[in-house]
Amino acid sequence: MAVVGGSRVRALRLLFGYGFCARSVAAATPTGPRGLVYEKHGEPAQVLHLKDVALAKLGDSGVHVKMVAAPINPADINMIQGSYGIVADLPAVGGNEGVGQVMDTGNSVTTLKPGDWVIPADGGLGTWRTEAVFDEKTLLKIPPDIPLTCAATLGVNPCTAYRMLSDFETLEPGESVIQNAANSGVGQAVIQIAAAKGIKTINVIRDRPNLQDLVDRLKSLGADYVIAEETLRKPEMKELFKEIPKPSLALNGVGGKSATELMRHLRHSGTMVTYGGMSKQPVTVPVSALIFKNVNVRGFWMTQWKRDNAHSKEKLEIMIAELCTLIRKGQLVAPVCREVPLADYQAALKVSQEPYVSVKQILRM
Amino acid sequence: MAVVGGSRVRALRLLFGYGFCARSVAAATPTGPRGLVYEKHGEPAQVLHLKDVALAKLGDSGVHVKMVAAPINPADINMIQGSYGIVADLPAVGGNEGVGQVMDTGNSVTTLKPGDWVIPADGGLGTWRTEAVFDEKTLLKIPPDIPLTCAATLGVNPCTAYRMLSDFETLEPGESVIQNAANSGVGQAVIQIAAAKGIKTINVIRDRPNLQDLVDRLKSLGADYVIAEETLRKPEMKELFKEIPKPSLALNGVGGKSATELMRHLRHSGTMVTYGGMSKQPVTVPVSALIFKNVNVRGFWMTQWKRDNAHSKEKLEIMIAELCTLIRKGQLVAPVCREVPLADYQAALKVSQEPYVSVKQILRM
Numbered sequence: 001m002a003v004v005g006g007s008r009v010r011a012l013r014l015l016f017g018y019g020f021c022a023r024s025v026a027a028a029t030p031t032g033p034r035g036l037v038y039e040k041h042g043e044p045a046q047v048l049h050l051k052d053v054a055l056a057k058l059g060d061s062g063v064h065v066k067m068v069a070a071p072i073n074p075a076d077i078n079m080i081q082g083s084y085g086i087v088a089d090l091p092a093v094g095g096n097e098g099v100g101q102v103m104d105t106g107n108s109v110t111t112l113k114p115g116d117w118v119i120p121a122d123g124g125l126g127t128w129r130t131e132a133v134f135d136e137k138t139l140l141k142i143p144p145d146i147p148l149t150c151a152a153t154l155g156v157n158p159c160t161a162y163r164m165l166s167d168f169e170t171l172e173p174g175e176s177v178i179q180n181a182a183n184s185g186v187g188q189a190v191i192q193i194a195a196a197k198g199i200k201t202i203n204v205i206r207d208r209p210n211l212q213d214l215v216d217r218l219k220s221l222g223a224d225y226v227i228a229e230e231t232l233r234k235p236e237m238k239e240l241f242k243e244i245p246k247p248s249l250a251l252n253g254v255g256g257k258s259a260t261e262l263m264r265h266l267r268h269s270g271t272m273v274t275y276g277g278m279s280k281q282p283v284t285v286p287v288s289a290l291i292f293k294n295v296n297v298r299g300f301w302m303t304q305w306k307r308d309n310a311h312s313k314e315k316l317e318i319m320i321a322e323l324c325t326l327i328r329k330g331q332l333v334a335p336v337c338r339e340v341p342l343a344d345y346q347a348a349l350k351v352s353q354e355p356y357v358s359v360k361q362i363l364r365m
Numbered sequence: 366m367a368v369v370g371g372s373r374v375r376a377l378r379l380l381f382g383y384g385f386c387a388r389s390v391a392a393a394t395p396t397g398p399r400g401l402v403y404e405k406h407g408e409p410a411q412v413l414h415l416k417d418v419a420l421a422k423l424g425d426s427g428v429h430v431k432m433v434a435a436p437i438n439p440a441d442i443n444m445i446q447g448s449y450g451i452v453a454d455l456p457a458v459g460g461n462e463g464v465g466q467v468m469d470t471g472n473s474v475t476t477l478k479p480g481d482w483v484i485p486a487d488g489g490l491g492t493w494r495t496e497a498v499f500d501e502k503t504l505l506k507i508p509p510d511i512p513l514t515c516a517a518t519l520g521v522n523p524c525t526a527y528r529m530l531s532d533f534e535t536l537e538p539g540e541s542v543i544q545n546a547a548n549s550g551v552g553q554a555v556i557q558i559a560a561a562k563g564i565k566t567i568n569v570i571r572d573r574p575n576l577q578d579l580v581d582r583l584k585s586l587g588a589d590y591v592i593a594e595e596t597l598r599k600p601e602m603k604e605l606f607k608e609i610p611k612p613s614l615a616l617n618g619v620g621g622k623s624a625t626e627l628m629r630h631l632r633h634s635g636t637m638v639t640y641g642g643m644s645k646q647p648v649t650v651p652v653s654a655l656i657f658k659n660v661n662v663r664g665f666w667m668t669q670w671k672r673d674n675a676h677s678k679e680k681l682e683i684m685i686a687e688l689c690t691l692i693r694k695g696q697l698v699a700p701v702c703r704e705v706p707l708a709d710y711q712a713a714l715k716v717s718q719e720p721y722v723s724v725k726q727i728l729r730m
Contacts, residue, residue, distance in 0.1 A: 085657030255652045277652030284649050287620045287642030290664025292450030297662035299655025 035129025036345055036363075039091040041082030044349050048080065048094055050342065056133040060108040063136050065118060069152040069339070070098025070127040072352040072361045073185065074276070079124075085301060086124050093126030095363075096303075099142070099151040100131075109136045117142050119155045121316060123303035130342070130365045140316060143324050149334040150327050152362055153185065158323050158332060160275055160302045161189035165199070168271045168298060169249040173198030176244045178262055180204040180229070181253030181278060183214060183358060185335050188221060190251060193323075195222025196331045200244045204229055204262065214358065221333070232261040241265075249273070256281025263289055263297075271296040335360045400458040400494025401710055401728075406447030409714050413445065413459055415707065421498040425473040428501050430483060434517040434704070435463025435492040437717040437726045438550065439641070444489075450666060451489050458491030460728075461668075464507070464516040465496075474501045482507050484520045486681060488668035495707070495730045505681060508689050514699040515692050517727055518550065523688050523697060525640055525667045526554035530564070533636045533663060534614040538563030541609045543627055545569040545594070546618030546643060548579060548723060550700050553586060555616060558688075560587025561696045565609045569594055569627065579723065586698070597626040606630075614638070621646025628654055628662075636661040700725045
């Protein structure tokens, strides 16, 4: 079993975290390395501060990276609040995702060279900073021709969508998948990857102001059906399933009633995969669904997958290459993004936690 | 996918059900064929009546069976109430399990001969009757040297326990399994089959009068640990897990809080299998257990397994042979039974639905 949680983060930090072994390197920014640091868990707006962050020694396997852009994801918020599956040793730098450019490499580094573009191959690196020294094995090279916002948001949400569509049920073209949180980063990636594979998507969103605008936008991404949550309980679902087969896969980013409703529409022996719990409610499964309908209730966590596959980057590289192909073809676009200078992180944090946010906040270093 | 539910029951009844094609056969009982018939769904005590039941024609593939003993299981009650996964066409005979002896066979029957002992190979046959004509493929031959109560209760609970211990997690000797409803028919079979394989069992029971008597009895069956439900939330669980490894398999016959508590003690990537819902409460799964602990939440239904494997009886025969070997060695005994004449079915139904029942009611024909 892969190393999980704090111990791994702790080990990485001992090697590469800020605050140790301060080493003078060519400054990537006029002001020197800075980052969004938290010294205790709590609400990000309260506990995060933009501070100078000393660089670790390059060492043999270190890679000096100038971070360029890093998104604010719900998981980043939860990690700072202390309610995520990994907990960093404090003080820590926030952020799990992002894209940067290699400036220098240690003597034993073979897979990366200065000028390469990289994204994290593991969670918990702390990407909300201007530069850092990371270990070679925690980084993944990506092609240079990928738009910046796509690159910055490639490693978590599209990968989560890709794996959930691949690893639980065998979906042939024409078959269907149902998901809630269809407007989330994962949800939008599911729509696009499924559409590229010819898989039909039934996308559930919460009712909201300007619902039709969102319906139109998700349809423009390739969504086959976009329905409000209330519709899941209505007879019109029967009409829908005259057009397409019932789904063998349900993807749940919400929990609570929404998850139970999704499950009701699964076909016999189908699987519901939970990757998020926006409602803060558990997943409630009727006993009859488990026994008589043989529903499988599973979970997925990209961080764990990366760790389980850390012995070889091959599967990760294949996935990233396929996703980059979709990006080049225009079949996978980044969520609507708003780039915010690192110094304006408070405004970005605020927007990222508002309800019905459809715009991903990207910190620019 | 196997034929599920009413349609299969319907098809069987068209061929072999009572009330059709009345045929004069040598009467097995002085009064002629009788059975516990329900004409509508409801409480068994109200809707079941002991009635004359005409035999179907023997036909080419029919097997005339004199039923000898049949238990009252919770699933039988639920099926009569109309809340089970299969619904019989009405009127129907109650009972899904039991043992009988072959009296006569149709011309094309090759696997059975008069004098053989048989149990149902499928659910929904209606076993609470003195005799019936069943199709050859719905019956399974068992050895003649198995005690009657073991034979009558072999086809559902021990098979459910056997499959749940085999089909979800690979359990090596010394590893552990946790279960609630440890005193149920399935629970007792789990204890004994696991003990025979060297698998440690943690058995959860509800607090009750004379708790220690039950603890002693389950330990005499081979239970390693027997604990009251309240103990699941107490620090002494930590002490327990200093002695044996955390379980990779949890077996849930209760649902509700009991299931959630079981799940908390599973190891990372473990599986909880639900086979019953005595509490009438759904299974509630924290989102964090799915995402961060990768818990798999599954269900098992012996009836479905038999149907999924109906194309060949080989797996079923292997399982029955292994269970009969355990019975002969004294490693698998029937639950404590009370034999009740068919005519006294009302008393047996009443006792079977009382709380904390530790005695299985067996109808004798």
